[in-house]
Amino acid sequence: MADVDSPYGLSGDGLPVAPSLEPTLKNARIPPVLAVMDGRVAFIGLLATALGVVAGYLAEVLIRLIGLVTNLAYYHRWSTGFASPAGHHLGWPVIFIPAAGGILVGLMARYGSQAIRGHGIPEAMEQVLLNESRIPARLTLLKPISAAIAIGTGGPFGAEGPIIATGGALGSLLGQVLSTTALERKTLLAAGAAAGMAATFGSPVSAVLLAVELLLFELRPRSIIPVALASVAATGVRFSIVGIKPVFPMPLLSTPNGLSLALYIAIGALVGVASVYVTRAVYWIEDAFEHLPIHWMWWPALGGLAVGGIGYFVPRTMGVGYDNIQAILSANLLGTGLLVLCLAKFLSWSIALGSGTSGGTLAPLFTIGGALGALVGGLLTLALPKVGVDPRICALVGMAAIFAGASRAMLASAVFAFEITLQPLGLLPLLGGCSAAYLISALLMKHSIMTEKLARRGVRVPEEYSADFLDQILVKEAASKQVVTLGAGQSLGEARTWIEAGADGATHHGFPVVDEKGLVIGVLTRRDLLEAPHAPESALRDLIHRDLAVVFEGNSLREAANHMVREGVGRLPVLGEDSSLVGILTRSDLLEAHATRLKSSEVAQRTFQTP
Structure with missing residues (x-):
């Protein structure tokens, strides 16, 4: 959709046309100007x-x-x-x-x-x-x-x-x-x-x-x-x-100091390791169900038997378990009971999820991670009583870190733990712990609990979102300035003789055609010139068989690349503000721009890997 506030008007086919174009170029097709925001x-x-x-x-x-x-x-x-x-x-x-x-x-x-x-x-x-x-x-x-x-x-x-x-x-x-x-x-x-x-x-x-x-x-x-x-x-x-009260209200947390903050980050790293093995266990169990000699329709029933059996001995593992999360974050569940809940919940959830039944991952992971963080926090409190470690913050960090490591949703995990508790003193430990968990998980595991299944099906999931490199470079910075042109009144025979003689520039694959004023009116390829059925005395302007597609030197390479794909061409004449021909942009120019980026990236990687 064109930007209604742009300096471009619209041609009959809906594409923008610059009002500064000469009458000869009024039908030229130029890249659409897209608005960041519109109706x-x-x-x-x-x-x-x-x-x-x-x-x-x-x-x-x-x-x-x-x-x-x-x-x-x-x-x-x-x-x-x-x-x-x-x-x-x-x-x-x-x-x-x-x-x-x-x-x-x-x-x-x-x-x-x-x-x-x-x-x-x-x-x-x-x-x-x-x-x-x-x-x-x-x-x-x-x-x-x-x-x-x-x-x-x-x-x-x-x-x-x-x-x-x-x-x-x-x-x-x-x-x-x-x-x-x-x-x-x-x-x-x-x-x-x-x-x-x-x-x-x-x-x-x-x-x-x-x-x-x-x-x-x-x-x-x-x-x-x-x-x-x-x-x-x-x-x-x-x-x-x-109402507006937090989902999991917590008692007021203690202010983290430098040493306790370092320990919270270490807990996040430890939980990040746990998230790797939790993810692997879920898919190992899922693979085990794949080898059963019964139809997959019955797998959830088998998973349900395991859930019921575990729930018979540890009833708290059954159901949504939000009350368990509340008890963990409030430090109302400690010691052996906490350890049993952590292990039993993990076993029950992983078997149920691996069986292919319908359910979620957030609450079970929060229970497992929160319990693990609370256990480590309790041990640290006993071993280092003067450090000021708050077991409730340890539980909060563990809860968020396991989801950050398993799902690779780092920012969502940290902010989520804050929003459901509204404890601002937990934000710094949360950010550090989730970052550490993400780092450890990414180093030890190629895919996350969300993407492993897709990867097995051959689906590639984007993992990095960065600014488009081509959108950061203007056409004038990448286009070839030395343009070999042909005259609109030149005969086909003359052009063929020039190409066959191998003169300078005759080896190019495309040539802008300019009129008597020097304005480009079209583009002809070597194939057009060598295989055209026209008579040798025909003027080159008679060989032009498609609308002219151009790009301005102020356009980005992304706009130019999209325009090439849209128009089905491999080169675009580059126009200046006065509609004059100032260069030509080819697919090779786009690749060269990418090559520059890759070279700088590879140099950085080699520098890091050098002993």
């Missing part, structure tokens, strides 16, 4: 805001649906209020309740959609990368219902993963129903997913960061603004329903 962004932002409101209420519906299933399965009562399976009095039959839920999820996956399996974010990433952000409409209904069944019957998952997946599916559906581009659908998908997370935890900023790090794969105002509006709207809905 279309406002429209998508309005849709995203409405999507955030809907996602906010959907989150409440799903949480109540989970409560209903839990109450029916474990307490035989009709209620949508939150209830933990840990308080049941069913005895050993509790082992079979998660298995029953697994059977229902397996049936829904086989006869409804396989996409309900898993925690939802990798599946959403796959649709963004491979399917232009098109998620089947039925997932908007099947994912929350399957998740409510899996979690409500005791599955060791949080509600946030399915809500994120449902919000993303709703955003994708909205983009498919309306006339939107693939990029706009991606924005709506990310907006719905972020709204789901914000509605669950009241964490709008970290929801936006999570969308950037795991779904958008870019950092542009056109996409961030709608996602932010959706997150704010969803959080507003949550506040109107449950």
